[in-house]
Amino acid sequence: MPKMVAVVTGSNKGIGLAIVRELCKQFQGDVYLTARQVGRGQAAVESLASEGLKPLFHQLDIDDVNSITTAAAFFKDKYGGVDVLINNAGIAFGVGDTTPFPVRAEVTLKTNFFATRDMLTHFWQIIKAGGRVVNVSSALSSSALQQCSSELQQRFRSEDMTEDELVGLMQRFVDEAKRGEHKQDGWPDTAYGVSKLGLTVRFSCLEICHCFTHMLKLSNMQKLLKV
Numbered sequence: 001m002p003k004m005v006a007v008v009t010g011s012n013k014g015i016g017l018a019i020v021r022e023l024c025k026q027f028q029g030d031v032y033l034t035a036r037q038v039g040r041g042q043a044a045v046e047s048l049a050s051e052g053l054k055p056l057f058h059q060l061d062i063d064d065v066n067s068i069t070t071a072a073a074f075f076k077d078k079y080g081g082v083d084v085l086i087n088n089a090g091i092a093f094g095v096g097d098t099t100p101f102p103v104r105a106e107v108t109l110k111t112n113f114f115a116t117r118d119m120l121t122h123f124w125q126i127i128k129a130g131g132r133v134v135n136v137s138s139a140l141s142s143s144a145l146q147q148c149s150s151e152l153q154q155r156f157r158s159e160d161m162t163e164d165e166l167v168g169l170m171q172r173f174v175d176e177a178k179r180g181e182h183k184q185d186g187w188p189d190t191a192y193g194v195s196k197l198g199l200t201v202r203f204s205c206l207e208i209c210h211c212f213t214h215m216l217k218l219s220n221m222q223k224l225l226k227v
């Protein structure tokens, strides 16, 4: 039987690194720290090695579909699939960042929604029976929902939302933001909140058939963080 394997995206620092640290201590199998930039990933592996932990490394840039499919093929070939996938990689512009809103909207949605969706699309088929998929969302997704127009809220809360409709809505937000008209169109003024709202809704659209799925809130992650 192939060895068990856990994969954490965007884990060269922050919450992802903390998750890898805890998995190295608790998970009965190989743990992969992944990073879009090889140097940063290897430095993180070395920092955990200095704590006596032994994560493995694979390059994985979720914005790059070739990188996603290369990694998926590697895990399928070496382990017969993936037992635990933690979709942690994400970006947020800091408070006070002066990047124009249209750029923030495009960049944030690209990684947090569209690229995480690509991860789910390509890895879903290699999650082993009984495996776990965790998407790291944010409480800001629910506050973003509450700030949406009633028409948008109704769509996001509806049980017949298709993936195509959701993708169309996320693209509509980016397009309206570029025109400076997202607020008139019923969207809140938070690209990060909308990106995590889309991720949360996307995940609930998945047909849950052969593995356990979780949305991980920060409150549940605090215990993983070394403070």
Ligand SMILES: NC(=O)c1ccc[n+]([C@@H]2O[C@H](COP(=O)([O-])OP(=O)(O)OC[C@H]3O[C@@H](n4cnc5c(N)ncnc54)[C@H](OP(=O)(O)O)[C@@H]3O)[C@@H](O)[C@H]2O)c1
Residues within 6 Å of the ligand: 009, 010, 011, 012, 013, 014, 015, 016, 035, 036, 037, 040, 060, 061, 062, 063, 064, 087, 088, 089, 090, 091, 092, 111, 115, 136, 137, 138, 139, 218
């Ligand atoms: N911190 C919070 O208060 C908080 C609250 C709720 C939810 N979250 C969520 O928790 C997750 C981790 O947050 P964090 O605070 O640990 O953030 P962080 O310290 O900024 O770490 C983000 C990680 O994601 C990686 N990343 C970004 N874009 C990527 C891409 N295209 N491909 C692969 N990796 C990529 C970053 O890599 P680089 O080092 O190369 O940039 C970094 O390793 C995110 O999804 C975030 O939205 C955070």
